[in-house]
Amino acid sequence: MRLSLLALLAAVSTVFAAEAPPDYRFKVETLLENIPQPMQLQRAPDGRIFFIEIAGKVKIYHPDTKQVAIAATLDVTIAQENGLLGMALDPQFATTGWIYLLHSPKDFAGQFISRFTVKGDTLEMDSRKDLLSYAEQRRECCHHAGALRFGPDGCLYASSGDNTNPFASSGFTPIDERPNRDPWDAQKSSANTNDLRGKILRIKPKADGTYEIPPGNLFPPGTPNTRPEIFSMGFRNPWRFNIDQKTGIVYVGDVGPDSANTKEDRGPNGFDTINQLRQPGYYGWPYSRGNEVYLDFDFATNKPGEKFDPLKPLNASANNTGLKELPPVQAPLIWYPARASKEFPILGSGGRTACAGPVFHFDPKFKDTGGFPEHFDKRLLFYDWQRPFIKWARLDKDAKLEGIENFTGAVRVDQKGGDDGTGRVAIRRPADMVFGTDGALYLFDYGSGWGVNKDSKLLKISYQWGNLTPLAKISGKAGAGREPLDVELSAEGSKDPEGEPLAYEWRLQPGDKIVAKTAVAKFTVTEPGEYRAEVRVSDPQGGIGTATVPVMVGNTVPVVAFESPANGDFFFPGQPVKFKVAIKDFEDGPSSAKADDFGIRTLVSALWKTADGKESETDPGIALMKQNGCFNCHAVEQPLVGPPLLKIAEKYRGVAGAENESVKRVINGSTGVWGQVGMLPHPHITEDEVHFMVRWIYSLQPGKASPGMTRGLTGEIPAPGGDQANVGVLEASYTDAGRPPKVGPATGHASVTLRSARLEAEMADEIKGPQVIGLRGASQKKALGAIGDQHFVKFTALNLAGVTSATVRAASGGAGGKVEFHAGSQTGPLLGEAEVKPTGGADKWTEIAVPLQVPATARGDVFVVFVNAGQKELMNLDWVQFNAK
CATH class of the missing domain: 2.120.10.30 (TolB, C-terminal domain)
Structure with missing residues (x-):
């Protein structure tokens, strides 16, 4: 009914x-x-x-x-x-x-x-x-x-x-x-x-x-x-x-x-x-x-x-x-x-x-x-x-x-x-x-x-009622470099929400000098100093949107490079990642000449991501601090260009109205609060974002800095354990001393992307034969199933230097079979093999060690091949992990 x-x-x-x-x-x-x-x-x-x-x-x-x-x-x-x-x-x-x-x-x-x-x-x-x-x-x-x-x-x-x-x-x-x-x-x-x-x-x-x-x-x-x-x-x-x-x-x-x-x-x-x-x-x-x-x-x-x-x-x-x-x-x-x-x-x-x-x-x-x-x-x-x-x-x-x-x-x-x-x-x-x-x-x-x-x-x-302000956007590289500096910027990405035509006016600050009245601005700055290129985008009703980018004249950007690790290298869950950074700067020279001076100005940080691409960095404040380059001028516990963040926290934490005042200083800039070096304005950061950043600073306690950051040309950063991360990104930044009194510091960056030594089978770069299935007890609730004889998976550009063995997590409710590791192709040199015996069920997982003989050329593609002549439904594969000495 x-x-x-x-x-x-x-x-x-x-x-x-x-x-x-x-x-x-x-x-x-x-x-x-x-x-x-x-x-x-x-x-x-x-x-x-x-x-x-x-x-x-x-x-x-x-x-x-x-x-x-x-x-x-x-x-x-x-x-x-x-x-x-x-x-x-x-x-x-x-x-x-x-x-x-x-x-x-x-x-x-x-x-x-x-x-x-x-x-x-x-x-x-x-x-x-x-x-x-x-x-x-x-x-x-x-x-x-x-x-x-x-x-x-x-x-x-x-x-x-x-x-x-x-x-x-x-x-x-x-x-x-x-x-x-x-x-x-x-x-x-x-x-x-x-x-x-x-x-x-x-x-x-x-x-x-x-x-x-x-x-x-x-x-x-x-x-x-x-x-x-x-x-x-x-x-x-x-x-x-x-x-x-x-x-x-x-x-x-x-x-x-x-x-x-x-x-x-x-x-x-x-x-x-x-x-x-x-x-x-x-x-x-x-x-x-x-x-x-x-x-x-x-x-x-x-x-x-x-x-x-x-x-x-x-x-x-x-x-x-x-x-x-x-x-x-x-x-x-x-x-x-x-x-x-x-x-x-x-x-x-x-x-x-x-x-x-x-x-x-x-x-x-x-x-x-x-x-x-x-x-x-x-x-x-x-x-x-x-x-x-x-x-x-x-x-x-x-x-x-x-x-x-x-x-x-x-x-x-x-x-x-x-x-x-x-x-x-x-x-x-x-x-x-x-x-x-x-x-x-x-x-x-x-x-x-x-x-x-x-x-x-x-x-x-x-x-938003009434006329809407145009949205100004600047693209192109304003850059930093020795004088004279040629600058080319574009505001062609600006738009009016209501589709009205836009007019453009570019000004160089300080000085309020008009340098262009077109969407694309080209101009040369001859005197050393710290400038801001500002575009004012206006609609016929008088609405004005602005955007600014910094222009640094008289100081070149340092060149930063990782000597180790390299892109694609492994990190091992729960073990520290060792790094070595080299820097060349036109004004300061090479880092090899003054390692201690360069080390205190070098920040190395890590960002870990899970298999679905989700970042493990959970506090929005520290994420925004990294994104906006705040650590180029501030360290947690020692002074750099600006005061230590701990000193800021100790001075203002719990003081009525302090957070709002700090937010205003970050956005508008300030001078004379912590010494002679002023803080540049940051108008591109929203007020809400700065509140998150300031709250993170105020939360800092002595000896409890983020484990995902450290300073120095060499050192190590801990990697998360288990399956908490599948990808790691190390970023190094170096902030030079600038050319006082007119030109402040410039910052160079470098990054490398690492992959976990534990590789989810369903995330392989190529899967030939097996099917991705949802399975109880699998580490990401997914695994490879329907595996037959001569099926394989491929992992590209692995660096096996220092690797002596692998571990496979598998289950077999069927025939079982061998797991073979080959270099370069499905039939390439055999690196190692192990047998997976029936475990009593498709979700009855076991971990099996596979000794490996790594060739002299340690970097290359690795094929994991499944073998049991003429058989189907050999096993399910959850993950493969490579183990160091």
Whole structure:
């Protein structure tokens, strides 16, 4: 039996949207990064952003100082998806200071909704008032939901999950009624009128820390076998819901089960749903999903029963403590499975974690605050944490669904993340989002994985009204060198966001001398000194964008080279990488003549990357310091051109206003603060980026400098152990002494790329025969399988100097065979071999040593050949590791 939704679909398909505002008008700012498992956020009336982390921290972000205060840490259990789950500020927070938290105490099997008072940046723990608690089973996982929101009626709404283990029902409805199997029966919770789990709850908080039942809930107070706090029921895991602050309509994202296909004897495949709660009701779980219904099922006999009746659902479970007869099932607003949806193809396919976001309401004042435009008025944002996506649901004046549209292309919602070359900010997993009173959108990106992610972030997306400033861009090499210096620069990469024609004016600073009025500038500087070439790009409306590059006249850039290691050499996991650097400088001479002087000015750093290209450098501050050349003038513990970074940290750490002042000095430059040598301005670095850099500096402690950096012409840098890195990049930079007093120092760079001595088999440069497969227990969850006789893999340009053996990690549920190492070709000289015997299973891994005889010419291609005459399915190969003496 299908729920009646055809009329809704017909309405959706016949209404078309007006053209959306252009992407270039949206401004995306990263306010904060590296937030451990962010849950909910809310912007306070004074602009502060309150947010919570699942492990128990309540934090406050100050947009004016870009500082984060820890307001409190609650003692919660985080087992089985529990923790600090929900947060809502009181509607009168500016005067009451009240904050409501939904949390999982360690000493109570269930959830509490508690009120606290915030004063300044501190949550006063002794102000706690417990409004509501409800028990849960903790024998098995999962599904707690746990979001909190206030509605325009002043009522506090909370979501709760079905608290049911989903892993014993084949992805279909968990309704196991056998004795002692209640953790596997969602009828005890979602379909139970006398239980607060699997619900949207609605209460009216009172000033004394208690609550009353507001009119309009599903069951009037006093109704037998019901709980009056229930607003709506029949949800599985309503992790994210929201409330239209004008109409009071509640929108609920409900995460569905995992069944990928419909089965006649069980019911439909899994659907995630976005539900529109205009009034209280029952939303189907565990008897229906999407617009379809399940069959009853006897888990004792494994036999199906009749289909459930969505118009008259009955809860006959022995685990039900409420009414047997339930209200009719309400249809969802939007529903979609793992595969592509026939009804809503714009939602794509893949994993599912449906979330309901806020409804936007336009206010003319947003033109002054960066709020979204009127085009999005009365539209619902909804999103998926897993797939992922962010979409607009276009609603008519009666809040009926007209269509679904993509969110702005100014961001890229993509679980892969990274830089795709477009400059757009990537959102991996949207986790919560709210519109502020300024009309801008504030949202959490949970990051790349399920746990704590260094790439999690807090974003602000605003709208740029009026004429937009042109974006100035300079290319070409301004350079550094002896006088006279010929300079050729181009601003042809500049653009006007609105497509207007541009005018150009080049000036040489200091002195404000105009040197060109064309897109390409050519000029000569004859006097030694430190200059800046500045281009001013203007549009017909008078908008001006600027860009600058340094021009150093009178000092040449040093030439830096690695004598060892060489490109392509191995690093061995957990062992130090030894290096030797040589430098030649026109002014300072060769490094061999003054090794100590050159050594103190030479910085060698390492960047390690995993097999997927992700950098292991986790602190954005140090990454930006390296990227912008800060270590050319600053060392951590000793003075160079500028003061030691530790001295800066000790002087300013904890001083009110110091971070903002430091940021201004980095961007604008300064003189006389730490001596006679001034710091040049850095206008190309954004204010947000400088905040990350300054925070990293302030975090430094004596003796705890980054192990990925060292100074000297020779030395060593530790490599990460195990399979933490597959590629390493060593970079050496040398900063000369300059030509005082007119010309400051110049910096030269060199780098080499190293590869781990442990080579993932599936990452081989050539694979002939084997197939890449996902396999349990493999180091990157992938390996080579379907390996037959004479199949091979090739690794190019390996340097085997110092290598005496190899280790292969293999498993064999088949015939087994030999693994041979050949130089240069599949039939080239044999370097070594070993036998892989059957291990008893395709994922029963063993490590086998292979002695190697390395030729005098140690650098070249290596072929790993698999041998067992006439046999197939010899083995699976996880990795190959080369071992030094």
